[in-house]
Amino acid sequence: EAQVTQNPRYLITVTGKKLTVTCSQNMNHEYMSWYRQDPGLGLRQIYYSMNVEVTDKGDVPEGYKVSRKEKRNFPLILESPSPNQTSLYFCASSLSIGASEETQYFGPGTRLLVL
Amino acid sequence: ILNVEQSPQSLHVQEGDSTNFTCSFPSSNFYALHWYRWETAKSPEALFVMTLNGDEKKKGRISATLNTKEGYSYLYIKGSQPEDSATYLCAYSNTGNQFYFGTGTSLTVIP
Numbered sequence A: 001e002a003q004v005t006q007n008p009r010y011l012i013t014v015t016g017k018k019l020t021v022t023c024s025q026n027m028n029h030e031y032m033s034w035y036r037q038d039p040g041l042g043l044r045q046i047y048y049s050m051n052v053e054v055t056d057k058g059d060v061p062e063g064y065k066v067s068r069k070e071k072r073n074f075p076l077i078l079e080s081p082s083p084n085q086t087s088l089y090f091c092a093s094s095l096s097i098g099a100s101e102e103t104q105y106f107g108p109g110t111r112l113l114v115l
Numbered sequence B: 001i002l003n004v005e006q007s008p009q010s011l012h013v014q015e016g017d018s019t020n021f022t023c024s025f026p027s028s029n030f031y032a033l034h035w036y037r038w039e040t041a042k043s044p045e046a047l048f049v050m051t052l053n054g055d056e057k058k059k060g061r062i063s064a065t066l067n068t069k070e071g072y073s074y075l076y077i078k079g080s081q082p083e084d085s086a087t088y089l090c091a092y093s094n095t096g097n098q099f100y101f102g103t104g105t106s107l108t109v110i111p
Helices: none
Strands: A004-007 A010-013 A019-025 A031-037 A044-051 A054-057 A076-078 A087-094 A110-114 B005-007 B010-014 B019-024 B032-038 B045-050 B056-059 B062-067 B072-077 B086-093 B105-110
Touching: A004 A087, A010 A019, A019 A031, A019 A087, A019 A110, B005 B086, B010 B019, B019 B086, B019 B105, B032 B072, B045 B056, B045 B062, B072 B086
Parallel strands: A010 A110, B010 B105
Antiparallel strands: A004 A019, A019 A076, A031 A044, A031 A087, A044 A054, A087 A110, B005 B019, B019 B072, B032 B045, B032 B086, B056 B062, B062 B072, B086 B105
16 A cells, blocks of 8 residues: 555654654655644645755754655654654655646654653 | 745535635745645645646546636635535645645534
């Protein structure tokens, strides 16, 4: 089944404790992206990747890192989480973004609480 | 930060009513406009991608139009059903790489 998976789905952590949220897609997609969703705000793009070893900042990259060593995986790393990173996180992928008709497929979301 | 606005923020309609909502976005440097349907406790699911001024897309009872010159898109639902209840998101891209989402329109269809 074609899908985007994220792990963990729920996470409670404490300020400063490094964590990684994994994202994997099995559709051979080139483009992958991370978003955060906060009440009253639209989905905001954190980082995106056009292909292996190519990553770029989105609108709200501060406090996050990503890597794209393999095409299928795009982990989101919080080196020193803070309470303002408490949010619902979505990973998404698409075949490519250069093509005009491509759409994004979203993972199930990761709900993060930083105490 | 680019401003993508959706209206109304929420609406309630009776089963069988037709409804529409709006997404407005910057008209300069337009690349694509996406519509997504987002049900509670699920992930956003793609409805339409539109790239050309005047584009119209249709999927069942749901359709969308695009005006890139004035910077707006309409989503229409004909004969709303309870299963149409969801939040409808639009996302604008000006380069094809970055996406800017609106805050969504929450639709409740009352049986």
